[in-house]
Amino acid sequence: MNSRLKSGVKNLCSRLGIPLVGFAPADRYDHPPFTPWVPEEFRPDAIFPGTKTVIVIGIPVSLPALETAPSIWYLEEYRTVNALLDAGTHRIATFLNERGFASVAIPRDGYGSVSILKEKPVAFFSHRHAAYLAGLGNFGINNVILTRKYGPRVRFASIFTTAKIPPDPVIDEPLCIECMQCVKICPVNALPGVDYPKDLTDKRACATRSEELAKRYAAPCGFCIKVCPIGEDRTLFAREKTGIYDETDPRHEKLHRAWAHVRKFGVR
């Protein structure tokens, strides 16, 4: 196990402004922690044979930008974070390759357009499952990974490497408090509730909403991550109370006016 390499990657992340990084041995995939689990052909060693460690990085999306969604502000924020993620994984893979450990960066998303997702709703690799195995957080009712620092308001990307790097522990205690606010706010009822895996997210409904918003340059939706009460970013931005998202409540009129203003511009 290469501890120096781990420090090297962590230092690189901190220089690149990447606040979250976790390490999972590739063989963690062989011991399903829950079902349904990642099918074999979606696992790192199947995609890049010889993978010993999956490194997952996470970059937050700004809560105030997200609150204006659907909006150009959140779209631009999302694009910026995506670009930083892909640049980050690329630089980390290069860092490892230069030290003699064959490594590849996996793109943060992996689909050509939302309409493709309506036919084929999955990507070739799931960063959510990787983030879980790398100890960055665990699944919420909203079907994404909740982290301690940013709740679900964080995006991930991964690197597969042949280097054996000391792992991080998986977070076992659930971070989701099952408040069901994400289920209630979803405009297309895509989130089924607690009975996972019997009830699965309605990916088609979610993708259709995304497609509609994209036509207006106002995707992604983001409602199910904005409303989540978990995450220290809520304190930073003085957004502890998720009741602020009831846009009929006059007590939060100042915020609502700001969001309505942003939503008017840059989109159809």
Ligand code: B12
């Ligand atoms: C496709 C996709 C979408 C689609 C479809 C959404 C959906 N609900 O699935 C659209 C475009 C609509 C979308 C929307 C969103 N997404 Co999205 N999306 C992805 C993407 C590209 C691929 C997911 C995937 O295919 N994984 C691979 C498959 C194998 O895994 P899976 O889908 O999780 O399926 C597993 C289980 O659900 C189960 N399963 C699924 N279907 C079935 C069917 C049966 C019959 C069975 C038995 C099992 C089963 O088995 C699978 C293996 O365990 C990932 C990026 C990536 N490559 O990981 C981002 C990603 C998951 N999205 C992300 C985000 C943030 C969002 C949004 C909040 C939008 C936003 N940016 O504001 C919403 C949230 C939607 C939600 N609540 O689920 C983040 C999640 C970050 C996090 N904190 O966890 C990711 C990881 C992107 C990133 N790089 O960070 N997304």
